[in-house]
Amino acid sequence: MKVYLDNAATTKPLATVVSIVNELMIDDYGNPSSMHAMGLNAEKIIKKSREYVAKALDVEEKEVYFTSGATESNNTAIFGAVNQMKRQRKHIITSKIEHPSVLMCMEKLEQEGFSVTYLNVDKDGIIDVEELKNSIREDTILVSVMAVNNEIGAVEPLNEIYKLKNKYNFIFHTDAVQAFKKISVEQFNMADLITISGHKIHGLKGIGALIVKEDVKIKPLILGGGQERGFRSGTENIVGIASLGAAASFTMHTDRVLELKNKLALELSNIPGIVINNKNAKAPHILNISFTGKRGEVILHELEAKGIYVSTGSACHSNKFGESHVLSAIGMNKNDIGAAIRISLGEFNTEKEIEYVIESIKEIVR
Ligand code: PMP
Numbered sequence: 001m002k003v004y005l006d007n008a009a010t011t012k013p014l015a016t017v018v019s020i021v022n023e024l025m026i027d028d029y030g031n032p033s034s035m036h037a038m039g040l041n042a043e044k045i046i047k048k049s050r051e052y053v054a055k056a057l058d059v060e061e062k063e064v065y066f067t068s069g070a071t072e073s074n075n076t077a078i079f080g081a082v083n084q085m086k087r088q089r090k091h092i093i094t095s096k097i098e099h100p101s102v103l104m105c106m107e108k109l110e111q112e113g114f115s116v117t118y119l120n121v122d123k124d125g126i127i128d129v130e131e132l133k134n135s136i137r138e139d140t141i142l143v144s145v146m147a148v149n150n151e152i153g154a155v156e157p158l159n160e161i162y163k164l165k166n167k168y169n170f171i172f173h174t175d176a177v178q179a180f181k182k183i184s185v186e187q188f189n190m191a192d193l194i195t196i197s198g199h200k201i202h203g204l205k206g207i208g209a210l211i212v213k214e215d216v217k218i219k220p221l222i223l224g225g226g227q228e229r230g231f232r233s234g235t236e237n238i239v240g241i242a243s244l245g246a247a248a249s250f251t252m253h254t255d256r257v258l259e260l261k262n263k264l265a266l267e268l269s270n271i272p273g274i275v276i277n278n279k280n281a282k283a284p285h286i287l288n289i290s291f292t293g294k295r296g297e298v299i300l301h302e303l304e305a306k307g308i309y310v311s312t313g314s315a316c317h318s319n320k321f322g323e324s325h326v327l328s329a330i331g332m333n334k335n336d337i338g339a340a341i342r343i344s345l346g347e348f349n350t351e352k353e354i355e356y357v358i359e360s361i362k363e364i365v366r
Contacts, residue, residue, distance in 0.1 A: 002307045003353040007200075007346030008150050008178060008286055009311055014202045014250055017243045021204070024239050032236055033225070042238050049245025053209055056248040057194065058185050065210050065228045066241050070177045070197035071101040072221075073210035074144075076232070077173040077193040078105040080218030081142045082114065085171075089139035095119040095127050095156070096329040097149050099175055103325075119145070124280045125154030125330050133164060140170045147179035147188035151326040151342055153283030155183060162190040171216060177208075181252045182285055192216040198240060202347060203247035207240030257345050258284035260354050264343065267358045273365055277332060277340060285346065288327070290339040291365070299341055299364065306360045311342045 004012065013021075024045070030038030032046055046066070054061040067073045082092065094106055096118045106116045117135040119127045127145060136143075143165070145156050158174055165172045173193040180188075181201045188194065194211035198204050212218060212231070224233030265287055268274050277288040291299050296312035303310055327337040343357075 001353065001356050002309075003349070003357055004309050005343045005345060005349065005357065006309050006311045007349075008342060008344035010199045010205065011202045011346050012348055013204060013243065014247060016246050016250070017203055020242050020246055021239050024242055028238070030238075032238070033227070042236070045238055045242050045245075046236055049241045049248075052245035052249040053196075056185070057180070057189050057196070057211060059189060059194075059211050060214060062229075063211050063213055065212060065231050066236065066244070067208045067210055067232055068206055068237070069199070069208040070099075070175065070195050071208075073195035073197075073208050074099065074101040074173075074175055075105055076210050076221040077195060077218070078102065078109070078142065078144060079221055081171045081173065081193070082109060083219040084217055085141045086114075089141045091115045091117070091137045091140045093117045093119065093132065093135050093140060093143045093145075093170075095121060095145050097121050097125055097151075097154070097326045098144065098146055099150060099177070102144055102146070102175060121154070121329050123330050125149050125152045125278070125326065127156055129157060129160040129164075132161065136164065136168050136170065140168065142171045142173060144173040144175070146175040146177075147191075148176070148183060148283045149286075149326060150178045151286070151324060152278040152288050152330065153178070153281035153286030154278070155179070155187065155282035158188050158191060165192075171218070178283060178286070181248070181250075182254055182257075182283055193218070196244075198244040198247060201247045201252070202250065203243040204240045207237055207244050209244065252347050254284045257347065257349070260349055260351065261285060261287055261345055263351070264345075264354050264358065268361060271362060271365055274361070275336065277327065277330075277336070285344050287343045287345075288340055289343065290332075290336045291341070292336075292339060294339050296339055296341045299339075302364045303341075303357075303360065306364075308357055308360055311344070312340060 030042040032042040050064045172191045174191040175195045176188045177197045180196045192213045198207035220231045273292045275290045
């Protein structure tokens with residue numbers, strides 16, 4: 001049996017995505033900037049996808065800008081906001097558990113002389129809103145806090161940040177990669193800048209979007225031919241954009257995913273030697289567990305031998321962050337961090353698969 005449980009790293013493309021890709025590559029390969037019918041057709045595909053993404057996020061179509069993925073969206077949001085305001089202001093706030101595509105930008109800005117506050121999180125990975133409030137300065141440009149953490153599924157209190165935004169005057173960015181299509185949009189679509197990614201929601205890799213609210217001004221990062229209304233140059237990735245549109249408009253069954261996660265968590269918590277590291281996580285798809293006295297990568301390969309694919313920590317960060325900075329920030333000790341694996345569920349997992357995983361883990365522990 002093959003059981004894919006690494007959906008926070010990437011997901012299987014939907015069948016509709018695969019057929020759209022096939023169709024577009026054979027017939028509709030025009031450049032939307034071309035003035036002939038094939039160009040016009042490509043433009044229509046982008047328009048339709050923008051409509052789907054806007055609808056799924058409950059934002060305006062004109063607020064959606066397609067990018068090459070969440071890494072670019074995060075870079076654009078952060079540097080775009082800073083470049084807009086760097087003459088007057090020098091301070092940025094983020095959290096200690098952001099994705100490297102946020103943290104590396106912060107590091108670069110610090111090297112350039114900006115001051116960055118890294119908010120602490122509690123044992124569940126949740127920021128302290130009081131600490132945030134106390135960190136806001138007159139020269140704060142940006143607050144960037146993710147909606148859902150990719151290693152432990154913590155859902156951050158973005159509504160509280162939004163309330164502060166209305167009182168103080170900063171730009172509010174959220175990396176919503178692990179939130180989009182997983183939790184309700186009201187929990188994250190109030191941010192000024194919102195990052196999403198195609199391949200985390202059963203679309204293609206190399207496509208994402210940055211939502212820029214109409215009243216927010218940030219500088220573009222990629223200059224050139226003026227595509228995406230001058231905000232993001234480069235010939236549009238039509239196939240990717242179409243895949244993002246299709247995935248965004250697809251009805252995901254998150255209740256079912258949550259049920260499977262809860263079943264898995266309950267059964268695993270009864271196995272001696274297994275600790276659930278994210279008991280209170282509100283995200284429906286991420287379970288983080290440690291195998292006391294064992295190494296996460298050893299367990300990963302033992303599971304792999306049984307056809308089960310999981311991850312240690314997060315699959316997508318560079319070695320620079322080494323041992324999970326997220327698990328460390330929630331106060332776990334080095335041994336438990338080294339013993340951790342992340343199981344992330346998705347749309348296509350079944351109850352039968354979860355039962356097989358439970359039995360397999362029992363066997364491994366034995
Ligand atoms: N942010 C988060 C929270 C993520 O999980 C990921 C993917 N690991 C990214 C950003 C980067 O996404 P992409 O692969 O689309 O650049």
